Amino acid sequence: MARPKTDLPDAAAVRALVDGEGRLAVRVTPGAKTEGLVIEQGRLLAKVRAKPQDGAANKAVAGLIAKALGCAPSKVELSRGATSREKQFRVS
Template identity: 60%
Template sequence: MARPKPSLPPAEAIRALADADGLLPVRVTPNASHEALTVEDGQLRARVTVVPEDGKANKAVIKLVAKALGIAPGTVELVRGATSREKVLKVG
């Protein structure tokens, strides 16, 4: 059975949350029932289905944000929050 496509906001809404240096704060919920990106209360929230071990959830968040922005995952970098739910990504 194919996985459902994740729910993604428009790229413009995500880019509007990043600062001038391209730093994007993200609140992450790992081990969720489905993958989704939402903008709630002026903050980007990511829900990923993988567990938070060995950096798997971080990689899933990077991949999800890159997909929503229409850029390569290699251009999204985790700057802060490797073991926290509150993360900061740098988008290229």
């Protein structure tokens, strides 16, 4: 069975959520049926299929953010919230 398409918002909309110091706040839902990023009420919400084990969900979210911004995954790193649904990433 083919994987469903990943839903991503416009890169400019995601960049608008990054503050002056390169921080991006994200609310994560691990173990979701579909993957994607959604902007609701000025917040970025991420849904990933990966389970929250051994950092797999964090890596999946970083990959989605990088894909949405059109940059390398190495430019997006988790700075806060490794075990929380509320995370903060640094985009360089």
